[in-house]
Amino acid sequence: MLLYHHIQMNDEHLRWDNINPQIILREGQIYNVKCFEYMGKEIFADYGIPVPQGRMVTTPEAAEQVAAEIGKSVVIKSQVLSGKRGKGGGIKFSDTPAGARTAAEEILAMTVQGHQVKCLLVEEKLRIEHELYVAITIDGAAKAPVLITSAKGGMDIEEQAEEDIVKVHLDVFLGLQPYLAKDLARRIGLKGAQAKAYADIVQKMYKIMIERDAELVEINPLVLSGDQVIAADAKVTIDDSALFRHKELTIVDEDKTEIEKLAQAAGVGSFVELGGDIAIMANGAGITMGTLDMIQLFGGSPANFMDAGGGTGVEGTAKAIGILLEQKPKVIFINIFGGITRCDDVANALAYVKKNIGIPVPVVVRMVGTNEEAGVQILREVGIDAYREMKEAAQKAVELSKVGGVA
Amino acid sequence: MAILVNSESKVLIQGITGKQGTFHLKQMQAFGTQVVAGVAPGKGGGVHEGVPLYESVFEACENHQIDASVLFIPAAFCKDAALEAIEAGIKVIVIITEHIPVVDELIIVNRAKLKGATIIGPNTFGMASWKCKLGILPNVAFSPGPVGIVARSGTLTYEIVGSLTNVGIGQTSVVGLGGDRVPGSTFVDMLKLFEADPETKAVVLVGEIGGNAEEEAAEYIKTMSKPVVAYLAGKSAPPGKRMGHAGAIIERGKGTYEGKIQALEAAGARIAIFPYEVAQIIQELLA
Numbered sequence: 001m002l003l004y005h006h007i008q009m010n011d012e013h014l015r016w017d018n019i020n021p022q023i024i025l026r027e028g029q030i031y032n033v034k035c036f037e038y039m040g041k042e043i044f045a046d047y048g049i050p051v052p053q054g055r056m057v058t059t060p061e062a063a064e065q066v067a068a069e070i071g072k073s074v075v076i077k078s079q080v081l082s083g084k085r086g087k088g089g090g091i092k093f094s095d096t097p098a099g100a101r102t103a104a105e106e107i108l109a110m111t112v113q114g115h116q117v118k119c120l121l122v123e124e125k126l127r128i129e130h131e132l133y134v135a136i137t138i139d140g141a142a143k144a145p146v147l148i149t150s151a152k153g154g155m156d157i158e159e160q161a162e163e164d165i166v167k168v169h170l171d172v173f174l175g176l177q178p179y180l181a182k183d184l185a186r187r188i189g190l191k192g193a194q195a196k197a198y199a200d201i202v203q204k205m206y207k208i209m210i211e212r213d214a215e216l217v218e219i220n221p222l223v224l225s226g227d228q229v230i231a232a233d234a235k236v237t238i239d240d241s242a243l244f245r246h247k248e249l250t251i252v253d254e255d256k257t258e259i260e261k262l263a264q265a266a267g268v269g270s271f272v273e274l275g276g277d278i279a280i281m282a283n284g285a286g287i288t289m290g291t292l293d294m295i296q297l298f299g300g301s302p303a304n305f306m307d308a309g310g311g312t313g314v315e316g317t318a319k320a321i322g323i324l325l326e327q328k329p330k331v332i333f334i335n336i337f338g339g340i341t342r343c344d345d346v347a348n349a350l351a352y353v354k355k356n357i358g359i360p361v362p363v364v365v366r367m368v369g370t371n372e373e374a375g376v377q378i379l380r381e382v383g384i385d386a387y388r389e390m391k392e393a394a395q396k397a398v399e400l401s402k403v404g405g406v407a
Numbered sequence: 408m409a410i411l412v413n414s415e416s417k418v419l420i421q422g423i424t425g426k427q428g429t430f431h432l433k434q435m436q437a438f439g440t441q442v443v444a445g446v447a448p449g450k451g452g453g454v455h456e457g458v459p460l461y462e463s464v465f466e467a468c469e470n471h472q473i474d475a476s477v478l479f480i481p482a483a484f485c486k487d488a489a490l491e492a493i494e495a496g497i498k499v500i501v502i503i504t505e506h507i508p509v510v511d512e513l514i515i516v517n518r519a520k521l522k523g524a525t526i527i528g529p530n531t532f533g534m535a536s537w538k539c540k541l542g543i544l545p546n547v548a549f550s551p552g553p554v555g556i557v558a559r560s561g562t563l564t565y566e567i568v569g570s571l572t573n574v575g576i577g578q579t580s581v582v583g584l585g586g587d588r589v590p591g592s593t594f595v596d597m598l599k600l601f602e603a604d605p606e607t608k609a610v611v612l613v614g615e616i617g618g619n620a621e622e623e624a625a626e627y628i629k630t631m632s633k634p635v636v637a638y639l640a641g642k643s644a645p646p647g648k649r650m651g652h653a654g655a656i657i658e659r660g661k662g663t664y665e666g667k668i669q670a671l672e673a674a675g676a677r678i679a680i681f682p683y684e685v686a687q688i689i690q691e692l693l694a
Contacts, residue, residue, distance in 0.1 A: 286560020
């Protein structure tokens with residue numbers, strides 16, 4: 001049983017009169033939901049973007065069967081979120097169904113870029129004449145969608161020379177009009193049927209971005225094969241803020257660490273594992289970053305980023321402390337500037353965890369703002385002295401992490 | 408004076424009868440904000456905490472002069488509410504809500520640009536000028552004075568405003584741009600307003616990693632007559648991880664702390680390494 005599961009409190013302990021709408025209106029904490037390649041290709045197929053014939057499988061037997069159905073040479077691709085799967089051996093080719101089975105067995109036993117392979121995509125091997133690159137994403141600074149394309153596909157866009165890249169900002173009210181799509185095809189050197197097919201694909205990609213709330217729709221490579229233009233890969237990232245209108249989506253969270261998944265399950269605000277020995281909680285993304293910076297500048301090593309949010313209340317804060325403990329840090333550092341967050345709520349949560357679960361390491365608390373006096377008093381009763389200045393508190397936390405001593 | 412709004416501004420609240428709307432209405436009133444109308448569909452004709460209620464923004468605008476609107480609206484409905492406020496001709500629109508789909512943000516922000524409205528947010532604490540607070544920043548985190556503050560994050564701003572207030576330095580206006588990928592307003596937009604405001608003597612810029620808003624700000628700071636002090640959060644952040652805010656991420660080597668600091672320093676801004684240094688530097692500059 002995990003610590004945070006023990007933290008269940010009566011409603012009477014909770015005070016919801018000071019509520020931060022940013023917390024209440026929150027849908028979840030999973031930023032940008034990345035799709036596996038096969039999911040992206042399913043979306044492409046829905047919109048009529050040509051993809052290779054194939055199917056997702058989870059067993060070598062199924063891989064053999066799909067290869068037999070396809071009836072020609074196949075490619076077996078590991079489904080993990082990291083790029084560069086080929087270099088790690090995560091992509092194999094086979095000319096026979098039996099060979100596909102063997103390849104599938106090998107890949108399913110692999111770890112690709114740190115990810116255990118759980119599923120595969122088996123699809124027809126394309127006759128590749130040329131590879132292109134195309135992606136649509138959102139340029140926050142320009143406040144517009146941006147289309148990026150290149151006649152040189154197959155490699156990372158960052159590795160391409162600036163002069164090979166065509167970049168066009170799109171008007172969100174006009175979308176990607178046919179004339180522009182055709183001109184993009186011309187600018188990367190396509191003609192005839194290929195140009196027409198390309199123009200059709202980029203318009204469909206834009207449609208996916210808007211209708212499926214994708215932050216990124218990328219095809220690399222987009223393959224030329226005779227008159228056909230085919231999406232040989234698919235990278236689609238869904239905006240997690242829009243998940244409420246895409247209930248059909250499967251969530252892939254393999255790029256989160258175990259403790260990050262725990263934090264998410266516990267309903268804790270934003271959490272990122274960093275690997276140091278000072279566990280940190282603060283309220284607000286900016287001040288949390290500022291706290292980590294200060295700890296590091298003083299020579300300490302932050303274990304995590306945790307924005308416990310504003311107005312989280314006693315129970316939510318207690319659960320957040322539980323997550324800090326799960327990391328087995330040398331020191332816990334809590335930095336609260338009470339606005340909507342109330343110091344007494346944070347103090348009550350700390351006192352609750354200390355009394356009921358126990359905190360085996362020193363706790364350094366900096367606490368100012370709303371209901372500060374009450375919070376300081378509650379902490380004093382459980383033997384914790386609160387600091388007023390962030391600097392002094394951060395220095396103390398770093399010092400304790402070096403000696404591993406007592407508060 | 409101040410920027411965008413002042414003690415004379417007439418304010419509308421959209422979503423005024425909800426839990427958050429009600430709580431922050433009272434806080435805003437206590438601050439001195441003139442909240443003249445509220446929108447609460449189904450409750451039009453009623454009165455809430457002394458404020459007349461209307462069915463729509465259009466109806467509220469037919470009955471009152473409205474200078475600014477604050478939205479306490481769930482993310483799923485924000486696009487419609489913001490577009491209505493823009494269409495009704497309101498010039499300052501503050502969107503507190505976090506987690507609005509980025510596609511919706513694009514539509515809101517570009518429509519506002521077309522219609523000449525200023526969007527503050529989304530995902531912001533709002534803004535305050537003396538006796539006119541639009542949003543959720545604690546009332547204590549503001550005192551009148553000569554410093555303009557523009558920031559991407561909330562609590563960090565309260566921390567810095569608090570340290571300024573502790574040494575007796577107040578603010579003309581405090582503006583939160585919000586932490587999202589597509590903010591309605593940028594540092595440059597606000598720096599221009601502070602540069603033009605006769606009462607603002609110095610500006611504090613509170614930035615963070617991710618995006619290029621600080622780099623753009625640096626270009627404008629080169630042309631400013633007023634001193635700028637910058638503090639940025641995220642020096643220790645690893646690349647590729649979102650640090651709480653959707654926009655706070657180092658992607659493909661861009662948006663780094665070092666790059667931003669270099670740009671700001673080269674533009675003549677004074678850099679505070681720690682938040683508490685901001686007040687010391689401002690004291691020097693105003694002495």
